[in-house]
Amino acid sequence: MLSHPISELKGVGEKLEAQLNELGLFTIEDLLFYFPFRYDSYEVKPLTELTHNEKATIEGEVVSEPSLSFYGRKKSRLTFTLQVEQFAVKAVMFNRAFAKKQLHAGDTVTVTGKWDQQRLQITVSQFKKGESKSQAPIQPVYTLKEGVPLTTLRKFIKASIDAYEHEIPEILPEDLQRAYKLPERPQAIRQMHYPDNRIMLKHAKRRFIYEEFLIFQLKMQLLRKHHRESTTGNAQTYDNSKLTSFVQELPFELTNAQKRSLAEILKDMKNPHRMNRLLQGDVGSGKTAVAAIALYASITAGKQGALMVPTEILAEQHYQSLMEMFEGRASVALLTGSIKGKKRREILEAVGTGHIDILIGTHALIQDEVELHDLGFVIVDEQHRFGVRQRRTLRDKGLHPDVLFMTATPIPRTLAITAFGDMDVSVIDEMPAGRKPVETYWVKGEMTDRVLAFIQKEIDQGHQAYVICPLIEESDQLDIQNAVDLYNQLSSVFEPNIPVGLMHGRLHNEEKEEVMQEFAENRLKVLVSTTVVEVGVNVPNATVMVIYDAERFGLSQLHQLRGRVGRGSDQSYCILLADPKGDVGKERMRIMTETTDGFELSEQDLKLRGPGDFFGKKQSGMPEFKVGDMVHDYRALETARRDAAEIITEERLDKDGRYRPLRDLIYQDKQIMGEVLD
Ligand code: ADP
Numbered sequence: 001m002l003s004h005p006i007s008e009l010k011g012v013g014e015k016l017e018a019q020l021n022e023l024g025l026f027t028i029e030d031l032l033f034y035f036p037f038r039y040d041s042y043e044v045k046p047l048t049e050l051t052h053n054e055k056a057t058i059e060g061e062v063v064s065e066p067s068l069s070f071y072g073r074k075k076s077r078l079t080f081t082l083q084v085e086q087f088a089v090k091a092v093m094f095n096r097a098f099a100k101k102q103l104h105a106g107d108t109v110t111v112t113g114k115w116d117q118q119r120l121q122i123t124v125s126q127f128k129k130g131e132s133k134s135q136a137p138i139q140p141v142y143t144l145k146e147g148v149p150l151t152t153l154r155k156f157i158k159a160s161i162d163a164y165e166h167e168i169p170e171i172l173p174e175d176l177q178r179a180y181k182l183p184e185r186p187q188a189i190r191q192m193h194y195p196d197n198r199i200m201l202k203h204a205k206r207r208f209i210y211e212e213f214l215i216f217q218l219k220m221q222l223l224r225k226h227h228r229e230s231t232t233g234n235a236q237t238y239d240n241s242k243l244t245s246f247v248q249e250l251p252f253e254l255t256n257a258q259k260r261s262l263a264e265i266l267k268d269m270k271n272p273h274r275m276n277r278l279l280q281g282d283v284g285s286g287k288t289a290v291a292a293i294a295l296y297a298s299i300t301a302g303k304q305g306a307l308m309v310p311t312e313i314l315a316e317q318h319y320q321s322l323m324e325m326f327e328g329r330a331s332v333a334l335l336t337g338s339i340k341g342k343k344r345r346e347i348l349e350a351v352g353t354g355h356i357d358i359l360i361g362t363h364a365l366i367q368d369e370v371e372l373h374d375l376g377f378v379i380v381d382e383q384h385r386f387g388v389r390q391r392r393t394l395r396d397k398g399l400h401p402d403v404l405f406m407t408a409t410p411i412p413r414t415l416a417i418t419a420f421g422d423m424d425v426s427v428i429d430e431m432p433a434g435r436k437p438v439e440t441y442w443v444k445g446e447m448t449d450r451v452l453a454f455i456q457k458e459i460d461q462g463h464q465a466y467v468i469c470p471l472i473e474e475s476d477q478l479d480i481q482n483a484v485d486l487y488n489q490l491s492s493v494f495e496p497n498i499p500v501g502l503m504h505g506r507l508h509n510e511e512k513e514e515v516m517q518e519f520a521e522n523r524l525k526v527l528v529s530t531t532v533v534e535v536g537v538n539v540p541n542a543t544v545m546v547i548y549d550a551e552r553f554g555l556s557q558l559h560q561l562r563g564r565v566g567r568g569s570d571q572s573y574c575i576l577l578a579d580p581k582g583d584v585g586k587e588r589m590r591i592m593t594e595t596t597d598g599f600e601l602s603e604q605d606l607k608l609r610g611p612g613d614f615f616g617k618k619q620s621g622m623p624e625f626k627v628g629d630m631v632h633d634y635r636a637l638e639t640a641r642r643d644a645a646e647i648i649t650e651e652r653l654d655k656d657g658r659y660r661p662l663r664d665l666i667y668q669d670k671q672i673m674g675e676v677l678d
């Protein structure tokens with residue numbers, strides 16, 4: 001049986017079993033599904049198809065007796081000439097003196113090593129006498145622990161395939177298998193470990209990638225369906241004419257993307273299921289405007305709305321702008337950690353009795369003491385800064401409030417459909433007309449003086465500038481020191497009539513607010529800051545963003561910072577001061593100067609960093625796939641998602657016998673089913 005322990009295999013003793021257990025291999029099935037993480041190719045190719053400086057395998061005849069020379073202490077070099085096609089190729093082998101006895105003129109050999117196209121030379125790392133046909137052209141490489149040699153692992157994988165192949169169950173229904181021409185499971189397993197050739201391997205991988213994605217998506221969609229069905233009865237009947245006049249009174253016309261997203265949100269509100277939607281859009285794309293309209297809709301339906309944001313500054317800004325927008329239409333209150341005493345009690349009281357329509361705040365909103373009268377709609381801004389648990393607490397504050405998450409980190413579609421597979425997603429992928437893209441430049445540290453002169457010039461024209469301080473890893477304290485130093489330096493650099501402000505995380509909230517206020521009112525011309533200005537802050541008159549040590553920031557963060565400028569009608573500039581050492585850093589700077597499209601940027605970021613890093617380790621919650629790669633195999637992921645949605649909608653898992661094995665497998669997942677049965 002597949003579920004039997006590995007020790008059932010002949011030759012696996014206690015010691016080996018323990019070692020295999022360490023690799024996470026306990027059962028025969030584990031062994032069968034322990035796929036290689038890489039395949040090395042030993043496929044012989046014609047010389048014209050080889051790539052300079054890359055690994056290659058060639059086959060030829062030894063035409064000169066190998067010559068051996070020694071140098072240094074115990075170092076040797078063996079060289080010989082190989083006749084390959086019509087070329088004489090020089091082969092060099094280091095520290096394998098023994099090979100001299102094995103290789104002779106007239107022998108046919110297959111050698112693998114680094115290929116030098118210019119000199120027609122190969123630095124041999126592996127060789128085999130005889131023709132290439134005698135060895136497998138594609139060799140799997142497995143993750144191993146000390147003590148278990150590759151040959152041993154391979155031997156037992158082979159043994160289990162041979163003995164248990166017929167027991168490997170097919171889990172994909174025939175229709176899907178046929179639709180995508182996927183090889184059968186047992187056959188695919190054999191190919192994963194012992195590929196006959198590149199094509200067979202490709203199909204085997206394709207099969208498991210699809211299988212893996214499909215199972216994942218089925219679980220997600222099942223959860224989503226469950227969430228919907230368990231939360232009926234929250235249909236919000238908003239007042240369409242009030243809403244229309246509200247929208248018409250806005251000082252601008254909504255972009256098409258805003259209209260589309262708004263329609264999606266309103267549809268969720270009207271229907272009796274709880275909304276669980278993500279609204280994505282680049283900085284300045286007009287998410288807040290959409291959110292405000294949706295909040296207003298909820299209020300005309302007689303409910304309360306809440307807006308939760310990550311920082312106090314942001315809460316304050318939203319509070320100000322929503323107060324203006326809702327003047328005469330709804331009552332708005334602000335609740336943050338720094339609002340205390342009598343004022344706090346009054347707000348809580350008014351919220352509890354329903355005298356406040358919209359409550360804006362930070363984490364303070366999810367504390368127990370906050371009791372809402374009739375919460376119908378919750379918006380969570382910058383959602384990935386809140387943990388899953390906080391999201392849930394918030395959700396549970398109302399009976400079944402609709403929840404809209406907003407994020408300005410344009411999450412690549414690839415990730416969005418995966419990480420948020422249980423959410424609906426609306427995307428604002430269009431900027432309001434008339435915005436000028438921010439011009440971005442990357443300059444080396446030695447140009448700092450010229451950058452400062454440029455700031456002076458912009459200020460002379462009435463504009464303002466942000467200067468973001470160098471970032472020192474993981475050290476708040478040092479970051480602040482940096483900010484203070486830079487502040488002192490810049491205060492003396494600029495002409496005395498140019499007031500410079502300082503902003504960092506250790507300032508008291510009132511101080512922060514004051515500084516921000518002064519900057520917003522153009523009383524401060526330059527704002528030196530740590531990354532606390534990153535989110536949401538809106539000062540349209542600021543046209544310059546200078547970022548020190550830009551190479552230390554990730555692409556998404558740089559893009560967020562850049563989003564602080566370019567909010568008015570004047571041309572804005574972002575200057576990256578950076579001396580990146582590595583290629584990735586240089587690549588990042590280059591990408592920043594080449595695009596202002598947040599979605600494209602985040603796709604690039606993902607490629608440079610990989611999905612695990614994208615959200616930061618702690619909150620990543622990103623699924624890990626064994627075979628599939630979310631970025632690389634993104635089409636398969638989309639296909640699987642579409643299929644999963646169809647399967648769940650049509651209830652095929654329960655109703656169609658051919659889906660039985662898949663159903664059993666999914667229902668075995670205790671975590672998923674735990675949530676569903678909760
Ligand atoms: P986000 O929340 O996505 O960063 P905001 O909603 O704050 O964007 O919008 C940024 C600025 O653009 C605000 O000043 C807002 O009034 C304005 N704005 C929003 N939508 C439009 C639009 N359709 N046309 C013109 N300006 C808009």
Ligand code: MG
Nearest residue numbers: 268269271273
């Ligand atoms: Mg609803």
